[in-house]
Amino acid sequence: xxxxxxxxxxxxxxxxxxxxxxxxxxxxxxxxxxxxxxxxxxxxxxxxxxxxxxxxxxxxxxxxxxxxxxxxxxxxxxxxxxxxxxxxxxxxxxxxxxxxxxxxxxxxxxxxxxxxxxxxxxxxxxxxxxxxxxxxxxxxxxxxxxxxxxxxxxxxxxxxxxxxxxxxxxxxxxxxxxxxxxxxxxxxxxxxxxxxxxxxxxxxxxxxxxxxxxxxxxxxxxxxxxxxxxxxxxxxxxxxxxxxxxxxxxxxxxxxxxxxxxxxxxxxxxxxxxxxxxxxxxxxxxxxxxxxxxxxxxxxxxxxxxxxxxxxxxxxxxxxxxxxxxxxxxxxxxxxxxx
Numbered sequence: 001x002x003x004x005x006x007x008x009x010x011x012x013x014x015x016x017x018x019x020x021x022x023x024x025x026x027x028x029x030x031x032x033x034x035x036x037x038x039x040x041x042x043x044x045x046x047x048x049x050x051x052x053x054x055x056x057x058x059x060x061x062x063x064x065x066x067x068x069x070x071x072x073x074x075x076x077x078x079x080x081x082x083x084x085x086x087x088x089x090x091x092x093x094x095x096x097x098x099x100x101x102x103x104x105x106x107x108x109x110x111x112x113x114x115x116x117x118x119x120x121x122x123x124x125x126x127x128x129x130x131x132x133x134x135x136x137x138x139x140x141x142x143x144x145x146x147x148x149x150x151x152x153x154x155x156x157x158x159x160x161x162x163x164x165x166x167x168x169x170x171x172x173x174x175x176x177x178x179x180x181x182x183x184x185x186x187x188x189x190x191x192x193x194x195x196x197x198x199x200x201x202x203x204x205x206x207x208x209x210x211x212x213x214x215x216x217x218x219x220x221x222x223x224x225x226x227x228x229x230x231x232x233x234x235x236x237x238x239x240x241x242x243x244x245x246x247x248x249x250x251x252x253x254x255x256x257x258x259x260x261x262x263x264x265x266x267x268x269x270x271x272x273x274x275x276x277x278x279x280x281x282x283x284x285x286x287x288x289x290x291x292x293x294x295x296x297x298x299x300x301x302x303x304x305x306x307x308x309x310x311x312x313x314x315x316x317x318x319x320x321x322x323x324x325x326x327x328x329x330x331x332x333x334x335x336x337x338x339x
Contacts (some may be wrong), residue, residue, distance in 0.1 A: 028063045028094070045132045047103060047125050049116055057107035058129065061087060062096040067335055068135040069097035072126070074146030076117070076250045077243035079106045083145065084234040085316050089324045095331070098133055102151075106241035117246050118261065119154050126155050130162060137162050141331060145169040146313065147251065153267060156274050165334040166278040167327060170313050172288045173296050174266040175258045181289040182257040186224060194219050198256070207253035220256050224287045227311075227318040235314065255287055255313070271299035277339045278303045279330040283311030283319060302339065304330060 031041045041060035046053055059080070069090065071083050080099035090097045101107040103116065103125055130140060140163050144152030149171025156166045172178045187195055194215060201212045226235060252259030280297040282290030282305070290307060297303035306326035311319030333339040 030063055031060055043132075044108075045129055047128050049103070049111075049121065049125075051111070051113050051116065054103055054109035054111055056103050056109070056125065056129065057101040057105075058133070059099045060096070060133070061091055061098070062094065064094055064096035064139075066139050067095045067097075067141065067331065068133060068139045069095055069141040069143055069331070070126070070129065070133070070135070071097065071099055072142060072144035072148030072151050073100070073102065073105070073238070074144075074148050075105070075242060075247050076102070076122075076147045077104050077246035078147075079238045079241045081241065082232070082235040082238040082314065083316070085232070085320065086143075089328065093328055093332075098129075100129060104243050104246045106243065110243060114249060117249055119150065119265065122151050123155050123158055126151065127159055127162070130159075135162075137164055139164055141165045141167065141334075143167040143169065143327070144171070145316070146171055147262075150262070150265065153271075153274070156276060156278075157267065157270060160274060160276045163276045165331065166274065166276050167281070167330065168278065168293075168296070169281045169323075170283060170286050170288055170293075170315060172292050173268040173271055173299075174292075175262050175264060176266060177268070177292060178288060179257045179263070181292070182287065185289070186220070186256075186287065189223075190219050202253075207248075212254075216254055216256060220254075224285055224312050225255060226314045227285060232317055235317065268296070268299070271296055272301065274300040275302065277330075277334045279306055279327065280304070281306045281308065281315065281323065281326070283308035283313070283315040285310075285312040286315070287313045304339070306330070 031038070043058050043060065044055040045058055047056050071080065071086060073080050073083055080101050083099060086097065102122060104110050142152045142155060142163060149168040152166060152168055153173060156163060198215050201207070201209055206212065248260065250261045278297070278300045280293050280303060282288065282293035284290060294305045294307070297305035308315035308319035308322050311323060315323045
C-alpha cells in the first residue's frame with residue numbers, strides 16, 4: 001500500500017512540474033498576434049524611406065516582455081543567416097529575439113537607388129523595426145556584429161533613450177583605425193609574396209579577378225574572419241546571398257581594410273555620449289584590433305569588455321562558448337540591474 005501511495009505522489013509531482021512547462025512553451029511560441037496563420041515568426045515589416053516604402057524581413061523567436069534582442073548582421077548587405085548560431089543559446093535562455101535582414105539584403109526588398117545606402121538612413125530603419133516589434137527602453141537590446149556594430153553604435157548615439165542595452169561584436173569605432181590595423185598589423189602576418197600579389201591586384205582595381213579571392217580566402221578570411229576548418233552552413237549561405245553592390249559601395253571590395261562610403265567613419269570621440277550599459281567584444285585573431293575594442297569599453301559610460309582568446313571576426317562561431325557565455329551574462333546582469 002505504501003508503495004502505491006509513493007507512486008501516486010510521484011505522479012502528482014511530475015504532473016505539477018509538467019503543466020507549467022507546457023504553459024510556458026505555449027506562451028513562448030505565440031507569434032501570430034496579427035493573423036490566424038502561423039508563419040514561424042517571420043514578418044515583413046514595412047519601412048518608410050525618402051524614396052518610398054519597402055519591406056524588411058524579420059523572424060521572431062520567443063516571447064519575453066523583459067528581453068527583446070534585435071540582431072544586426074554585418075556586411076553591409078550580408079544576411080541574418082550567419083547569425084543563426086544565436087538561436088540555440090538565446091532560446092535556451094528564454095529570450096525574445098529577432099533575426100533581421102536589413103533593407104537591400106537577400107530576404108528583404110532590394111531597391112536600386114544608391115541614395116539609400118547611408119548609415120543615417122539605416123539608423124532610421126532600425127528605429128522603425130524597434131517600433132514594429134514593440135520594444136522600448138525597458139527591454140530593448142541591440143546586438144550588432146561588424147557593420148552591424150557600426151549601425152548599433154550609431155543607433156545608440158541617436159536613440160539610446162529607447163534602449164536597455166547595447167552589444168557591439170567585433171567592430172572598432174573608427175574606420176581609419178581599422179584600415180591602419182589591417183595595413184600595419186594584419187598585412188605583415190602574410191607571406192610577402194602573397195601580400196605583393198594582393199596589393200598589385202588592388203592597385204589595378206582588378207577585384208573581380210578570381211585570383212583576388214583565391215589569395216584572400218586562405219591567407220586572410222580563414223585566419224581572421226572565421227577560423228573553423230569547415231565554415232558553418234549559415235555563413236556559407238550568407239556569403240552566397242550578399243548584395244555585392246551595396247557591400248562594395250559602403251565597405252569596399254573586401255574585409256582587408258575599408259573603403260567606400262564608410263572609409264572615413266569615426267565616432268571614437270563620441271563614445272562617451274553612450275550611457276546605456278554596453279558590451280564591447282573583441283577577439284585575438286579579429287580583423288579588428290582587440291585592444292582598441294577594449295579601450296572602447298572604457299570610453300562609454302557603462303562599459304564591459306569581453307575578450308575571445310581563440311576567436312576571429314566571427315567569434316560567435318570560432319570561440320563560441322566564451323562568446324555566448326559573456327553575451328548571456330551581460331544581458332542577464334543588465335536585465336536584473338546587477339550590471
